[in-house]
Every structure is written in structure tokens, then in C-alpha cells.
Amino acid sequence: MSSHDLDTSELLPPYACAIVCHRPYEDFYICITLMRKKLVARWHVFLLTILVLTSAGLPHAAVASLHVATTVAPLTDMVQQVGGDLLHVHGLVPEGVNSHTFQPAPGDVQYLAQADLVVLNGLHLEIPIEKLVQSSGKPGVTVVKLGEHTVSQAEWVFDASFPKAQGLPNPHLWLNVDYAMHYVTLIRDHVSALDRDHAAMYHHNAASYLTQLAHLDHCITAAMRTLEPHQRKLLTYHDSWPYFARRYGLTIVGVVQPANFSEPSPREVARLIDQLRREKVPAVFGSEVFPSKVLHKIASEAGVRYVTTLRDDVLPGAPGETDHSYMGMMRHNVTTMLEALGGTPATFATCLQEPATR
Ligand SMILES: [Zn+2]
Numbered sequence: 087m088s089s090h091d092l093d094t095s096e097l098l099p100p101y102a103c104a105i106v107c108h109r110p111y112e113d114f115y116i117c118i119t120l121m122r123k124k125l126v127a128r129w130h131v132f133l134l135t136i137l138v139l140t141s142a143g144l145p146h147a148a149v150a151s152l153h154v155a156t157t158v159a160p161l162t163d164m165v166q167q168v169g170g171d172l173l174h175v176h177g178l179v180p181e182g183v184n185s186h187t188f189q190p191a192p193g194d195v196q197y198l199a200q201a202d203l204v205v206l207n208g209l210h211l212e213i214p215i216e217k218l219v220q221s222s223g224k225p226g227v228t229v230v231k232l233g234e235h236t237v238s239q240a241e242w243v244f245d246a247s248f249p250k251a252q253g254l255p256n257p258h259l260w261l262n263v264d265y266a267m268h269y270v271t272l273i274r275d276h277v278s279a280l281d282r283d284h285a286a287m288y289h290h291n292a293a294s295y296l297t298q299l300a301h302l303d304h305c306i307t308a309a310m311r312t313l314e315p316h317q318r319k320l321l322t323y324h325d326s327w328p329y330f331a332r333r334y335g336l337t338i339v340g341v342v343q344p345a346n347f348s349e350p351s352p353r354e355v356a357r358l359i360d361q362l363r364r365e366k367v368p369a370v371f372g373s374e375v376f377p378s379k380v381l382h383k384i385a386s387e388a389g390v391r392y393v394t395t396l397r398d399d400v401l402p403g404a405p406g407e408t409d410h411s412y413m414g415m416m417r418h419n420v421t422t423m424l425e426a427l428g429g430t431p432a433t434f435a436t437c438l439q440e441p442a443t444r
Contacts, residue, residue, distance in 0.1 A: 247325035
């Protein structure tokens with residue numbers, strides 16, 4: 087077969103190769119070449135078709151590449167809401183553990199050693215974890231302290247459990263949904279900067295989540311107005327609520343837990359009982375993480391209701407359930423407060439069921 091024959095045979099359909107394949111060796115080689123050329127051409131057309139289809143809007147295959155380490159469960163949930171399946175997320179602080187005194191275990195080093203991004207609340211909540219990141223973190227790791235980029239130092243709250251003399255402000259910013267929304271924008275911007283290929287997806291997820299958070303914020307504000315002014319008082323065991331109270335118009339009338347997370351002295355207990363009677367606070371609130379016999383005693387002697395189930399960093403329900411989320415935790419907390427203080431939980435529930443279009 088001459089080279090001229092070869093050129094013209096390329097115009098033949100693929101089965102034409104079978105005709106020449108039983109010829110001597112050099113023809114067989116030519117035959118294989120022809121088939122390969124046709125197959126490669128068809129493969130290119132196939133790939134091109136796939137590319138066109140995917141660029142036309144079909145979903146990309148998501149491959150998680152970025153490793154993110156977080157601390158308390160509400161922050162972990164926020165990162166997962168923004169990242170979806172695109173991130174490997176590990177929350178270091180187990181639920182039900184005192185996050186203020188949490189010491190990372192030796193096994194946590196593996197998560198920090200591979201984390202491209204470490205998301206902290208900051209305001210000194212996670213000092214032992216910060217030290218471990220410095221000693222064992224991945225070279226070049228990005229560390230973001232959400233709280234410190236959400237409020238200025240002038241907006242920090244110091245109080246009985248977080249006294250200014252110790253220089254450690256109250257860190258519970260995330261219980262104010264407006265601040266939580268700022269946390270989400272910071273998370274979105276950091277993961278987008280580190281994983282530009284998926285930035286559009288992170289922005290899409292964050293926009294949807296922020297819409298829901300804005301609606302939750304609106305519903306909490308409206309729900310708290312169902313309380314009479316004299317009912318808008320919080321006395322809690324753990325001191326988690328000053329930023330929530332500032333946002334939603336409540337007053338913190340007291341906290342039980344001293345700065346060292348021990349139980350209060352008998353003198354302090356007597357003072358709290360007097361305060362509850364004087365201010366006619368309808369209920370006192372314990373915490374899932376800090377069950378307290380002392381608070382039970384204070385409530386019974388003051389003749390007020392004792393509610394044990396407020397949560398500041400423990401999510402309700404089991405993993406995988408809708409309520410096992412930051413938003414679920416806030417729905418639970420607000421409903422609990424409304425029931426105990428004399429508000430209208432039904433108003434809150436109705437608001438939440440309205441479409442989140444804000
Ligand atoms: Zn706390």
C-alpha cells in the first residue's frame with residue numbers, strides 16, 4: 087500500500103480497517119494507526135461534548151481538597167454550611183465539653199498538621215489550641231479569629247465571669263445572630279481565597295445561608311417583643327448571653343458562675359436570691375454543659391422557675407438532624423426563653439415558617 091493509498095483510506099469508515107488488517111505486517115501496522123486516529127478523533131469529540139455540557143451549567147464533580155479545623159460546634163456548623171461537601175471540616179472541641187477550659191488532646195495534632203485553614207472564635211476562647219497551631223500547624227496555615235474581625239475592642243463585654251482585670255473579654259459573640267452573619271462572611275471569604283476554583287460555590291452557599299440567618303435574626307427580634315419589658319431579664323448560670331441580650335433588648339441581671347468556673351460562694355448565692363426576689367425575674371437558666379445544684383437551690387429559694395436547657399455551644403439533637411445546627415440551637419434557645427419568661431413561642435414559630443426572603 088502506498089502513502090497515497092493511505093491518505094485516501096482515511097476517508098473510509100472504520101470497518102474498512104478490518105479489510106486491511108489481514109494483510110502483511112506493514113499493512114497491519116497501518117490499519118492499527120488508522121483505527122487509532124479515528125478513535126482519538128472520536129474521543130476528542132466526546133471530551134469536547136462533556137466540556138460544553140458542563141460549562142453549560144451541569145454540576146461539577148465536587149472534590150474536597152481544603153482541610154479546615156474549627157473549635158466549637160456552632161463555628162463548625164457555619165463552616166460546613168458554607169463549604170458543603172467541598173471541605174474536610176473537623177471541630178476540635180467535642181460537644182458537651184467546657185470550651186473555656188478545653189485542652190486539645192495529642193490526637194488533635196493530626197488535624198492541625200493538615201489543616202489549610204484554622205477557624206477560631208478568638209477573644210481568647212481557644213488559647214491552648216492557638217498554641218498548638220503555632221507549634222504543630224501546617225506551614226503557611228491561615229488562622230482566622232472570627233470574633234476579632236467582627237467587633238472592635240470597644241464593643242467587647244467584660245463582666246463578672248470575664249472581668250476586665252484578667253483581660254479576657256466575654257467571647258460568646260456567636261449567640262448574636264447579626265455577629266454570626268459576619269462570621270459567615272469571613273468564613274466565605276477565607277475559604278474562597280484558599281480554594282479559588284470553588285469560590286462561586288462558596289458564595290452561593292453563603293448567600294443562601296445568610297438569607298436564612300437574616301430571617302432568624304428578624305424572628306428573634308420580633309419574638310422578644312412579645313415579652314413585657316419587665317420580663318426581658320436573664321439570669322443564667324454560664325455567662326454566655328451579653329451579646330445576645332444587647333442585640334435583642336434583654337437585660338442580664340446576673341450570672342452565677344464565677345470567673346474560675348467554680349461554684350459561687352454562700353454569700354454570692356444569698357445575694358443572687360435577694361436579687362431574683364427584688365427584680366421579680368420569672369426564671370433562671372442553667373446550661374447543658376454546666377449542670378448546677380447551686381442554681382437549683384437559688385431558684386427554689388427565690389421561688390422562680392429553673393430551666394436547665396440553654397445551650398451556647400452544644401447543638402441540639404443528633405448529628406444529621408435538622409436541629410443539630412447553629413440555627414437549630416438558636417431556635418431552641420429562643421423558644422426556651424419565651425416559654426420561661428412569659429413570651430409567645432407561637433409567634434416565633436410562625437415567623438420561622440414564613441419564607442426567608444430578607
Ligand atoms: Zn461558653
